Amino acid sequence: MRVVGWLSGSFLPVMLLWAPALAAPAYHPGFACPRPDGADVLATALCADPVMAKAELDLEKVFYAHRAQEGAGAYPAIKAQAVAYDTALRNTCAIPAAGTPGAVLPVGAAACYVKVTEQQAGEWARSLSGPYAQEATRDIDLHIALQQKLINAGYSSSPMDKADGIYGDGTRTAIKSWQAAYGDSQTGAIADDEVPHVEKLGVSRAVRWASQPPEPSLSSDPDAPPLQRIFQLDMLGIQRPFLEQLTGPAKYINTYADKTTAYTYMIKNCELTAYEQGGQIQGYGLKVTPSCSVPLTPFIQNSTPTIAELTMGDVSAALDGTARPVADCLESCGNAADPNIGLMVQGSHAEDYVNIEVYAPVVDEPALTAYSDWRDALKKHETDDDILSGKFNCDGKYAAAGLHAMRDVPVKQLFVGRGMSGTGQSINGQCGQ
Secondary structure (H helix, E strand, C coil): CCCCCCCCCCCCCEEEECCCCCCCCCCCCCCCCCCCCCCHHHHHHHHHCCHHHHHHHHHHHHHHHHHHHHHHHHHHHHHHEEEHHHHHHHHCCCCCCCCCCCCCCCCCCHHHHHHHHHHHHHHHHCCCCCCCCCCCCCCHHHHHHHHHHHHHHCCCCCCCCCCCCCCCHHHHHHHHHHHHHHHHCCCCCCHHHHHHHHHHCCCCCCCCCCHCCCCCCCCCCCCCCCCHHHHHHHHHHHHHHHHHHHCCCCCCEECCCCCEEEEEEEEECCCEEEEECCCEEEEEEEEEEEEECCEEECCCCCCCCHHHCEEHHHHHHHHHCCCCCCCCCCCCCCCCCCCCCEECCCCCCCEEEEEEEEEECCCCCHHHHHHHHHHHHHCCCCCHHHHHHCHHHHHHHHHHHHHHHHHHCCCCEEECCCCCCCHHHHHHHHHHC
């Protein structure tokens, strides 16, 4: 197994190399094969036998979960366990030590290797609990795929890394970074209930554009769905008559104090709002449903599934944790309108200065629970008047608590643009912005 700097290469990294579509994956060591020096008959066997390679990778999965659970203070003891295992394995299976001249792998050693490796994995797994135990029992293909998701989404220090199934310190840091951005506890191990959310991670621009040019706008594509044609960067700053070639006339028109006019359109039963200021459309809002949804790819660095498939935590993770958890009311909200919880982020140069807002009205169980949890967290430290003032939206003091509370709440409303939605204006007004 791979214990860098401890066993001097006695055990080596194994990674998954994906075969063509519909074919089974083939497992190979992470070093060049065949071994040019032939100095270790075990390494040579791992190059030649994918069954041995997979057994080794399954052991690595458990070993690194064990290492992460016990922490840095236990590394010397874990190193001693690895050295003892290496010696016992070679003795039990009669595998010559690395560097033995003219060594060959004895008959039956491959099957022995797989058996002993599986037994050792089981022994280490018995000491694991919580997310570390869940990680250790996870299918190896999914284990590798999750690591690749983190790499592709930009959570790895190098966006061009290839997943190898080794959850070392770099991968643990990437997992913790994702967990912080998603709003979960930073354990450094992916729990079973986090798996679907890591799987929703998209691909960062650094990775997407390394091998292909930027995605073309779909605004002029007659075959693209109307909503997808509208939610494009080059549809910001346009004249309203151009937009209405796609939407038809507005159903409702509302004007705000800052001279922004909101035009609400119905497109195949989907409610779209266009915000016009200074004679140009500066932003779009959408009531999100499974059939009324768009991808966020044109607007953020980390492409994702469509917005209807995402929770608040998923959106936060796609935005690298830069979004601000907000609520237009958490105390004495009255009955005039349902309060909203959500996220706001001000776009940077990399996002073409496009702001993104996502909200959920507090009307169903996930949103009601999140609303109550965040309010209760504030009430432990703040007065009702402080909560009523909306200060929590401004200073970031309770942002982590807010994100944690709403991480699993589905997105119900979306705004993208170079201004703000009506909800966004109200929230920023509490902050004097």
